[in-house]
Amino acid sequence: MTVLPAPEPRNLAFSPSFDEETELRLQLIKERILCRSGIVISLGHSSMLLQALYHRAFELRKASIPDYLKWLEHSADERELARLISRVTVHTTSFFRDRNQLDLFASRVLPQLIARHPAEMLRIWSAGCSTGEEPYSIAMLLARMGVRRSRVRLLATDISPNVLHQAEQARYPVAALTGMSEAERALFQVAGEHCTVGKEIRDYVEFHFHNLVTPGYPHQESSPWDVIFCRNVLIYFHPATTRQIVNSLKDCLAEDGYLLLGTGESIFQIADGFQVQSGPSAFIHQKKTPQRAPPPAAPKKRVEPPAPSPQQVPFQRALAEATTWLEQGQAPRCSQAMIPLFLLHADCFELSALLGRAALAQERIDEAVAFFLHAVQIDSLDVLTRFYLAFCFYLQGMDQEAALQLQKVLFLRGDFGLSHYYLGLTSHRLGDLEKAHLAYRNALGILPAHPSSEDRQALAQLTLTLEEAVQACQFRLQQLDPKS
Numbered sequence: 001m002t003v004l005p006a007p008e009p010r011n012l013a014f015s016p017s018f019d020e021e022t023e024l025r026l027q028l029i030k031e032r033i034l035c036r037s038g039i040v041i042s043l044g045h046s047s048m049l050l051q052a053l054y055h056r057a058f059e060l061r062k063a064s065i066p067d068y069l070k071w072l073e074h075s076a077d078e079r080e081l082a083r084l085i086s087r088v089t090v091h092t093t094s095f096f097r098d099r100n101q102l103d104l105f106a107s108r109v110l111p112q113l114i115a116r117h118p119a120e121m122l123r124i125w126s127a128g129c130s131t132g133e134e135p136y137s138i139a140m141l142l143a144r145m146g147v148r149r150s151r152v153r154l155l156a157t158d159i160s161p162n163v164l165h166q167a168e169q170a171r172y173p174v175a176a177l178t179g180m181s182e183a184e185r186a187l188f189q190v191a192g193e194h195c196t197v198g199k200e201i202r203d204y205v206e207f208h209f210h211n212l213v214t215p216g217y218p219h220q221e222s223s224p225w226d227v228i229f230c231r232n233v234l235i236y237f238h239p240a241t242t243r244q245i246v247n248s249l250k251d252c253l254a255e256d257g258y259l260l261l262g263t264g265e266s267i268f269q270i271a272d273g274f275q276v277q278s279g280p281s282a283f284i285h286q287k288k289t290p291q292r293a294p295p296p297a298a299p300k301k302r303v304e305p306p307a308p309s310p311q312q313v314p315f316q317r318a319l320a321e322a323t324t325w326l327e328q329g330q331a332p333r334c335s336q337a338m339i340p341l342f343l344l345h346a347d348c349f350e351l352s353a354l355l356g357r358a359a360l361a362q363e364r365i366d367e368a369v370a371f372f373l374h375a376v377q378i379d380s381l382d383v384l385t386r387f388y389l390a391f392c393f394y395l396q397g398m399d400q401e402a403a404l405q406l407q408k409v410l411f412l413r414g415d416f417g418l419s420h421y422y423l424g425l426t427s428h429r430l431g432d433l434e435k436a437h438l439a440y441r442n443a444l445g446i447l448p449a450h451p452s453s454e455d456r457q458a459l460a461q462l463t464l465t466l467e468e469a470v471q472a473c474q475f476r477l478q479q480l481d482p483k484s
């Protein structure tokens, strides 16, 4: 029997075009994945799905992806679908990810909860916990604040059994400790290249499988959650799924309970019943307690309005100022000033695009993707923002999705030389050498002599010079065609 060659981590040499029957089976699998997990494969996961199919076909000793798909169609083994879902899910995470938000949680939310329930259990749920760095970071904060294990239920759930297994092991490469304080590092045991979370912190966390898309959320009427972390989970879902999940999360939150989403994940126009609490450079959502109608107000004497606080400085001025900071290379300052304004102005294209660029400049790629996706939903014709989105997908190895976005950019602006170049790179990685060749040639027809205004802006954002871009493009073309 012919068996596929062992897959290499990235550059798989499969042909992405299949016969009609296989395409249909592929479509069915995408739908089964969507129904089961909420993950929309067309939004950035196509190349991940193909890699996953290739790996599973290889592991099960099938001759090809079409063979594997045919087998899968007739297999009643639901665990196989779960394995695929695990492989098409983005699991990126880290300890103390989005520290600003965790600081806000530790300085504002926890003291309030402790004061509100002096003798009761605190109930915290990390939904979509990946390999455990998030719940362990929360446990470390609890320990630092003196909240004992016996006073808290800290549940961590995920749809992927693989990541849950890794989370329970609590063993990470030592690089995971980068950026932590001495006191935080002291909570790990380091042995060689690995570190393990200490038992006193591990004991806080209880891991379980849970799928956010299926009904039946872990809570009881009598003891709803005080805080739910659901960070960087919703970005790849369809808005209708996000709405359903956020409403279910709201239902199992206590009155005045808190929902912490990822930076750039907005529930603007998705769910109401929350109010935003912002800190210096982060925000969190608090469930609003339904208010009784206030008694009719007595007529008031006119009073002078209070002096405007820095938060009320006219938004457009703040936006212009933050744009200048970004252009002067002060991306962290730009993010810190503008992230708190995001929820109030989530419908402002310029703000989302700016926050995406600031995140990209700080190499916070997931966050940049979230802001760029949000921005292109508001203005689908802005070619630069779509180019940045494609560039982020390219950095994440989501080549099919990057290529799709670049084609849309080039449909709108055929003289955007850098888009041709990146289309060349993605096609090159996808093994479509003819397309890569054409794209590099197109880029070289534009960049040296006639770079567009978008090229100049994109080069500045990517901190590349025109000469460097041209040289890189010539080098790639030569790799493909040594005679050129």
Ligand SMILES: C[S@@+](CC[C@H](N)C(=O)[O-])C[C@H]1O[C@@H](n2cnc3c(N)ncnc32)[C@H](O)[C@@H]1O
Binding pocket: 036, 037, 038, 039, 089, 090, 091, 092, 093, 094, 097, 127, 128, 129, 130, 131, 134, 157, 158, 159, 160, 163, 210, 211, 212, 213, 230, 231, 232, 233, 262
């Ligand atoms: C990018 S990680 C985020 C990890 C962590 N919350 C953070 O912000 O660092 C997203 C996690 O959501 C999980 N996930 C995706 N779809 C899910 C679903 N339907 N139900 C539960 N978890 C899901 C994935 O398996 C993945 O581990």
